[in-house]
Amino acid sequence: MMDFPLNFAHLQFLLEGTLWTIVLSLMAFGGGGFVGFLIALGRITPLRPVRFLVTGWVQLVQGTPLLIIMFMVYFGLPGLGFSISPLLAAGVSLTIYASAYLGEIWRGCIQSVPRSQWEAAECLALSRTQRMFKVILPQAVKLATPPTVGFSVQIIKNTSLASVVGFVELTRAGQLINNSIFEPFIIYLIVAAIYFCLCFPVSALSRRLERGASEKKASQSASAVPQIN
Amino acid sequence: MILDFSAILSQWRLLLDGAELTAELAVVTTLTGFLIGTLCAVARRSQSAICVRIAAIYVESIRNTPFLVQIFLVYFGLSSLGFSFSAFTVSVIALTINVGAYTAEIMRAGFDSIHKGQWEAAETLGLTKWQQYWHVALRPAIERVYPSLTSQFILLMLASSVTSQISTEELTATANFIQSETYRPFETFFIVAGIYIALSLMMRLIFWLFGLAIFPRRRRLGTTI
Amino acid sequence: MSIITLSNVQKSFGQNQVLKDVSFSVNKGQVVALIGASGSGKSTALRCIDRLETINGGSIEVCGHHVEDPHIDLRKLRQDVGIVFQSYNLFPHLTIEQNITLGPISVKKMARKEARHLALSVLEQVGLADKADSYPEQLSGGQQQRVAIARSLAMKPKVMLFDEVTSALDPKLTGEVLRVIERLAGSGMTMVMVTHEMNFARRIADKVIFMHHGKVHESGTVDILKHPATEELQEFISNDL
Numbered sequence: 001m002m003d004f005p006l007n008f009a010h011l012q013f014l015l016e017g018t019l020w021t022i023v024l025s026l027m028a029f030g031g032g033g034f035v036g037f038l039i040a041l042g043r044i045t046p047l048r049p050v051r052f053l054v055t056g057w058v059q060l061v062q063g064t065p066l067l068i069i070m071f072m073v074y075f076g077l078p079g080l081g082f083s084i085s086p087l088l089a090a091g092v093s094l095t096i097y098a099s100a101y102l103g104e105i106w107r108g109c110i111q112s113v114p115r116s117q118w119e120a121a122e123c124l125a126l127s128r129t130q131r132m133f134k135v136i137l138p139q140a141v142k143l144a145t146p147p148t149v150g151f152s153v154q155i156i157k158n159t160s161l162a163s164v165v166g167f168v169e170l171t172r173a174g175q176l177i178n179n180s181i182f183e184p185f186i187i188y189l190i191v192a193a194i195y196f197c198l199c200f201p202v203s204a205l206s207r208r209l210e211r212g213a214s215e216k217k218a219s220q221s222a223s224a225v226p227q228i229n
Numbered sequence: 230m231i232l233d234f235s236a237i238l239s240q241w242r243l244l245l246d247g248a249e250l251t252a253e254l255a256v257v258t259t260l261t262g263f264l265i266g267t268l269c270a271v272a273r274r275s276q277s278a279i280c281v282r283i284a285a286i287y288v289e290s291i292r293n294t295p296f297l298v299q300i301f302l303v304y305f306g307l308s309s310l311g312f313s314f315s316a317f318t319v320s321v322i323a324l325t326i327n328v329g330a331y332t333a334e335i336m337r338a339g340f341d342s343i344h345k346g347q348w349e350a351a352e353t354l355g356l357t358k359w360q361q362y363w364h365v366a367l368r369p370a371i372e373r374v375y376p377s378l379t380s381q382f383i384l385l386m387l388a389s390s391v392t393s394q395i396s397t398e399e400l401t402a403t404a405n406f407i408q409s410e411t412y413r414p415f416e417t418f419f420i421v422a423g424i425y426i427a428l429s430l431m432m433r434l435i436f437w438l439f440g441l442a443i444f445p446r447r448r449r450l451g452t453t454i
Numbered sequence: 455m456s457i458i459t460l461s462n463v464q465k466s467f468g469q470n471q472v473l474k475d476v477s478f479s480v481n482k483g484q485v486v487a488l489i490g491a492s493g494s495g496k497s498t499a500l501r502c503i504d505r506l507e508t509i510n511g512g513s514i515e516v517c518g519h520h521v522e523d524p525h526i527d528l529r530k531l532r533q534d535v536g537i538v539f540q541s542y543n544l545f546p547h548l549t550i551e552q553n554i555t556l557g558p559i560s561v562k563k564m565a566r567k568e569a570r571h572l573a574l575s576v577l578e579q580v581g582l583a584d585k586a587d588s589y590p591e592q593l594s595g596g597q598q599q600r601v602a603i604a605r606s607l608a609m610k611p612k613v614m615l616f617d618e619v620t621s622a623l624d625p626k627l628t629g630e631v632l633r634v635i636e637r638l639a640g641s642g643m644t645m646v647m648v649t650h651e652m653n654f655a656r657r658i659a660d661k662v663i664f665m666h667h668g669k670v671h672e673s674g675t676v677d678i679l680k681h682p683a684t685e686e687l688q689e690f691i692s693n694d695l
Contacts (some may be wrong), residue, residue: 061312064387068425076414078414153293160296171298188302192294192298192299195295196290211390350543350545352506352532353532353535353536354556354560356556356557372547388560452591
């Protein structure tokens, strides 16, 4: 009967890594959310050049692997003269990644608000900004909640790539432990289980929200939205 | 700060090799992933409670864990069982397992969208369950979820970059090699990002052409199902 | 000689007992019209005959098959029974010809050429031989329903079931479908039709079965439509003006 290869110190180390995973996820969600909101607005602005640039940027980010973005930020910026820590590099990369996807999700939700709402607000003599913030956005937020919660699962999982640039989140913690005790399968199984415990409740919440939303509107299942990782 | 792309572009042969391997990974795992995903979707809809349970566990495990961790598990798991496969093979296995789970959800939605009457008509003609899936449900289901499937498989190609972490010599690994030789990381990754985008566009084109081939009704009539 | 026999059939959907005690029989070559108000259970009874619904009590015998038997070979049953649905249920991604040849090729293992000949001949029977290469969406409702009938006929069934096949059609289009059914009846096919077309039933049915609240309330020849014995049938007919 094999002894459990991880001792208490190892488990503590993994938990510390988990904490950093959560921190990084929140950073990515916060930063990505803020920039994503700007991107969503940029995608629907009547100003053509802005729309063009923002759309181009989103296509660029969505067509590039996250790992490449991370390498670009972590290795590329020092090449241009900036020095950057793994945490900051990971945070910036994930922000860029998350903002593009969240921006698209939110743009879709803003555009899903029925045209009649825009017109009603216009007829009430509200300015464009007032229309946006007082009428359209509150409704868009309700539509956006299920897919946004769903995407946060993506963010949590993608923080694992920060390990590749040396940031010690959960996956890197696992790698470091493996370097000393060489039991990779058990270690990564535990790491996977911890990710599962982080992600599954959020996934379940997203499904519940989406079911609630579809009681009002029949739509394609959001769990069938393409994702990888 | 002067940007010098020529150092990278002179390595075009290496880049081509890397891109080729990425493309190979994409093609193979699209096919295997689609097969696994479709079978899993059928399992989730079956009458056998065990099939449904196993398929659900598979899908949920994959969807709630990072691909990087999955590929490490496959890599170390296989070697601890005594297998010594090439990095390419391990990557194919890990990517297939991963995309199979997401494809299963998409195909399940596709099958669920088939009207009950279609199944009944097929059943009363005497077709077995497998025949019903193959002749009656499969093509309309694929047609309905084709955009999702296309996006999924393009994401699959992008995700193959993670396989560089187990030394698969695809495009991202090539990029790392080049930048370590030329000390021009920004230019290297910039060009490689461009190659990935080109690959995405190519995949989109291929899927569009494929769609024309397998949906003769849509090609002739121009309508959606 | 009885080819379909329902004995004391019971069927519930959850708490709702739709069929309480249904018994009737159909002889070879007979045309039976199953009539009744919505909710009387007539469609359910029809669907039970082809095992689209399983019954909770009683027995059903069709062409020698015991339908209620859990070990029944459904494929053999379905080769003997053809059913046409209210919403035609043609396969939209297949041409008309492919819709019809699917059964013979996949189930009866017929060769493709032979199946094609068969498809064209049943399409002739329903008057749509020129539409073989079209897709269902290019046809009118009446044409689609005729194709659905042809599709079932291609399997050479011993019995044909029709589940309100004209209810979803424009009144203009029901005539062409009814003509096909009438011709089929004339050729000696055993048929059970759930229908609201009373005049049509009067014209071609050998036997009329009136269902009410999940039971066979009255049955007999078409005369019962002129001289109903029960109050409920009387009311049903008068509402049908």
